[in-house]
Amino acid sequence: MSDAIDFWFSTGSTYTYLTVSRLEKVAAAQGVCFKWRPFSVRAIMREQNNIPFANKPIALQSATGGPLGGARVQYHLRQCMVFLDGLVFNRPEIFVGVAQQKFDEKTLELKDQATIDIIKQQLAGFEKFIRRVSGKN
Numbered sequence: 001m002s003d004a005i006d007f008w009f010s011t012g013s014t015y016t017y018l019t020v021s022r023l024e025k026v027a028a029a030q031g032v033c034f035k036w037r038p039f040s041v042r043a044i045m046r047e048q049n050n051i052p053f054a055n056k057p058i059a060l061q062s063a064t065g066g067p068l069g070g071a072r073v074q075y076h077l078r079q080c081m082v083f084l085d086g087l088v089f090n091r092p093e094i095f096v097g098v099a100q101q102k103f104d105e106k107t108l109e110l111k112d113q114a115t116i117d118i119i120k121q122q123l124a125g126f127e128k129f130i131r132r133v134s135g136k137n
Contacts (some may be wrong), residue, residue, distance in 0.1 A: 003033075004032075004033045004034060004035040005032055005033070005035065006034075006035050006037050007023065007034040007035060007037060008037045008038075008039060009036070009037070009038055009039070010038075010039060010040070010041045011038050011039070011040055051084070051085065052084065053081055053084040053085065053086035054084060054085040054086065055085060055086075055087060055133075056086055056087060057087045057089060057126070057129055057130045057133055057134075058081050058086045058087060058088050058089065059088075059089045059122060059123075059126040059129075060074050060077060060078065060081075060088065060089075060093075060094070061094035061096070061119070061122070062074045062094065062095055062096065063095075063096035063097075063099040063102075064096070064097065064099060065098065065099055065100050066097060066098070067097045067098060068095060068097055069094075069095030069096045069097035069098075070095055070096075071095050074093070087129075087133050089122075089125065089126050091125070092118055092121050092122050092125065093122075094118060094119055094122050096112075096115055102115055
């Protein structure tokens with residue numbers, strides 16, 4: 001058997017799972033040995049000050065065909081953004097329920113005035129939020 005080949009893999013990647021599940025077969029077929037070398041992409045990104053969402057303003061909106069307008073998924077996404085150190089704008093929340101009735105079938109343009117108004121409120125508030133968190137009041 002030859003010298004070990006360094007196998008660098010990210011501990012949180014779905015691609016790692018696909019590779020790892022095949023690696024033993026490759027090693028046997030090629031007569032090689034792999035030296036497992038895990039690393040954390042998140043740690044590298046922190047070191048480079050390159051973390052997606054970290055300290056960045058985030059506004060969420062969701063629309064679904066159901067009555068809740070994506071509330072459950074949006075609340076989960078909010079939790080994820082907090083974990084990733086994102087700055088989530090909280091109010092007003094935008095949940096567009098029964099969305100198929102609020103958009104024009106042909107143009108897909110939003111036609112529901114109440115929804116348009118609340119989105120305008122959110123965007124105006126989000127602009128103020130961005131200025132506040134960036135220090136550019």
